Amino acid sequence: MNRIEVLPVPGIPEIRKGSDLGELIVGSLAKVGESLMDGDVVVVKQKAVSKAEGRVVSLSQVEPSRRARALARKEGKDPRLVELILREAVRVVRSGHGVIITQTRHGFVCANSGVDQSNAGVGLAVLLPVDPDRSARRIRRSLEAKSGARLAVVVTDTFGRPWRRGQTDVAIGCSGIVPLVRYAGRRDSYGYALRVTEPAVADEIAGAAELAAGKLDGIPAAVVRGVKYTRGEAGVKSVLMPRRRDLFR
Numbered sequence: 001m002n003r004i005e006v007l008p009v010p011g012i013p014e015i016r017k018g019s020d021l022g023e024l025i026v027g028s029l030a031k032v033g034e035s036l037m038d039g040d041v042v043v044v045k046q047k048a049v050s051k052a053e054g055r056v057v058s059l060s061q062v063e064p065s066r067r068a069r070a071l072a073r074k075e076g077k078d079p080r081l082v083e084l085i086l087r088e089a090v091r092v093v094r095s096g097h098g099v100i101i102t103q104t105r106h107g108f109v110c111a112n113s114g115v116d117q118s119n120a121g122v123g124l125a126v127l128l129p130v131d132p133d134r135s136a137r138r139i140r141r142s143l144e145a146k147s148g149a150r151l152a153v154v155v156t157d158t159f160g161r162p163w164r165r166g167q168t169d170v171a172i173g174c175s176g177i178v179p180l181v182r183y184a185g186r187r188d189s190y191g192y193a194l195r196v197t198e199p200a201v202a203d204e205i206a207g208a209a210e211l212a213a214g215k216l217d218g219i220p221a222a223v224v225r226g227v228k229y230t231r232g233e234a235g236v237k238s239v240l241m242p243r244r245r246d247l248f249r
Contacts, residue, residue, distance in 0.1 A: 002226050002228060004224065006208050006223070008213045010219055012028045012220055015051040017054035017056075019051070021139050025042060036149040039226075039227075040225050041151070041152045042139070042222075042224075043222045044136075044139060044155050055126060055127040056126050056127075058124055059080040060123055062084060064079035065083055077098065081112075084125055086102075088128065089103060089113045090103050090104065106131075108159075110157075110159050114128040137153075150176075153176060156206040156210065157172045158215075169209065170200075171202035176232075177230070178230040178232035178234055181201050181229075200239065201227070202236065
């Protein structure tokens, strides 16, 4: 057994387009007497990444389409927000109860294409990063260059689940870590041969970091220390369920 620690990164200043998240994280850790170590997993919330990458849109600049207006009336949403949701989607999976479930260009199936207005500013909406795995690679390289440590990075967002109420943070991008642990072919303590067991270690790390950083405390990053993981660059794209095997689509 190994001990796992989660260290929130407080004091990160307001993130703007062009901000170097690696520099901000290393600097904020130094202010509280902490530094990064080999094997650490740095977890960064999607909204911080999106703001740094300029993925913030003013609703005043959005002209809703006829389709967006119709769907907005049906679900009781701002038609400009619905227009952004549709632009970020390759298809609408289902809508109802004020929620539009879409499949995004990334392949994620999620509410409202990940478009969010919380902690964005009046009249603004934040979109998901264009390529969260690439974002994670860029942040990891910056962190490693500034800290000298060999790290992994996980970019997270809050997703619902089709078979349970509530939401949890999951990995939408990662770098330096293989996001799944493959146990197929190994035997448990009773000698049973495992066939499909694949713990989603990147998602588990995302959930642990969210518990420490919280939703309302304005802390956009955390360091998870002590996790045993395999290094790699498969990215979160490698864990997406092919549609032919997805029982919920």
